Amino acid sequence: MTKDPIDKLLDDAQSGKSLFKNREVLHFSFIPDIILHREDEQKKVTQSLLPLLKKSRPSNLLVYGKPGTGKTLVVKKVLGKIQERVKENSFPIQLLYANAKEETTLYGLLVKLGRQLGLLSQKELPSTGLSISEVFNRIISTIEKNGLNTVFVIDEIDYLVELVSKSGKDVFYSLTRANERLKKGTLTLIGISNDLTFKERLDPRVLSSLSEEEVIFTNYTVGQIKEILEERIKVAFIPNTVEQAAVNLCSAMSGQEHGDARRAIDLLRVAGEIAEREQSDTVKEDQIRRAALKMEEDKETTALNSYPLHEKLLILAVMKASGNTTGEIYQSYKNLCKITRQKELTQRRITQMLSEIEMTGLITGKIIHQGMHGRTKKFNLTLNADTVKKAFKEDLTLEDLV
Known part of the structure; x- marks a missing residue:
């Protein structure tokens, strides 16, 4: 008699018949004892942060390299080893880590850092409702009040540029100049970026203090x-x-x-x-x-699932538009807003959103010259339409549209 496949899988799992000995070793957060082929990079990052052992504030550090080149791994390992050595020191270090790509707003990113500083209650740091400058002031006040020597590690810091541009608040400048405000405690900024060109979008005043030291990771x-x-x-x-x-x-x-x-x-x-x-x-x-x-x-x-509702509607509009010009996509988007009873955004904002989505590679835009009628930009999905439908089918607002 053929054994039930569910029982077979459960029996194998219980009896230890698995190909894996330790799955955690294959998780992105695992830090091996030896990081292969990154000796020079480890030396450079360590040398940059050595002042922490001397009870001094190191220079801000910018770490570059394409995804999967070991940047975050090396930074976390170096900081972890330094933290072990100063654990019982009179110069304790507090590490704060945030990935800018995982946050949809600048406010959310600052709150995440604040929580790691100990601002846990809604009264100390509410999840919404304060100005960006007030959230930052509370973080700085906590550092000063407790004399903390903080290291802010911001992974995928190039996305912070986008969060800053959306909010209109240049937190970069505040972060890089924070030590001028602090009478007690320090703030060191370590930025990790996949984008070698993102500095071109920074204010020159920020650039001079952000990239005090740089380490580049090759493929x-x-x-x-x-x-x-x-x-x-x-x-x-x-x-x-x-x-x-x-x-x-x-x-x-x-x-x-x-x-x-x-x-x-x-x-x-x-x-x-x-x-x-x-x-x-x-x-x-x-x-x-x-x-x-x-x-x-x-x-x-x-x-696709990570996008807010109006960006999802816009992706569907690109998929459904009878033509692919910005105007035709906007008309398609407005029709979808009526069906889903959503208040439509302005055409100017939709044009901005198209450019933002284009940067992710989910859609592609091409300038078309129309002779005496000037030029226009046409957009197309780079994904299979079935992939979009499958992803959006789980969204109750969109299920009837796909």
Whole structure:
């Protein structure tokens, strides 16, 4: 008699029949004892932050590199080791971490940092309702009152430029000049960015104090990614459960496209989960290929679901517009607003939003010259329409539109 597949999976899990020995090793937050192929970068970041050991404030630091090149990993490891050494020191360090890409507003980002400083109650720091300058003042007052030596690590700091532009409040300038206000305590800013050009959008006054020191992380090679994977496999998987051909393919796919070690590690983890669900004895090349397809689809769906309602309506408008010019898309957007009983935004704001969505790569715009009628910009989805429909089907406001 054929065994029930659910019982088979549950029995295997209970009996320990798993390909994985330690899944956490394949999580993006895992910090290995040795970070391979980043010796020079670790030295530079450590040297930049050495003043913390001397009870001094280091220079602000900007760390650059494409996604998956080890920037966040190295910064967190260096700061963690420094913090261990000064734990019982009279110069304690408080680390604050926020990823600007994960926050939709500048207010939300500052509140996240404030919570890590100990401003936990709504009275001390409400989730809404204060001005940006008042939130910042309360953070600075807490640092000064407690004589804290703080290190603000802002990951994907290029997105902070967008949050600043939306709010009209230049918190960059306030952050980089905070020590001029502090009589007690210090504030050091470490910015981590995937965008080498984002500084071009900064005020020159901010630029001079933000990039006091810089470290650039280069892409990993295919060979380096392979070594990184092999080290993780030793700890993450049961011996001899990942075929060498699968490791080679995983390294090649991530190295040739992006030089992105984090993507390679994610790819290996997802392939391992697919193999485990299929009750395979090993992770094979085919499972790596299928994991890559699944991850791409998941990434697009996650990106689509992260948008606010009016940006979702705008993406649908691009998909449904009879033409693809800004005017035609706006008309399509207005029709969708009527159907969903939403108050429409102005055409000027919609034009701005189209440019913002274009920056993410979900839509693409092309200037079309129309002779004596001037020129216009036409937009198209870069995604499959079915992907958009599948993502938005879960949104109750949009379910009848897709």
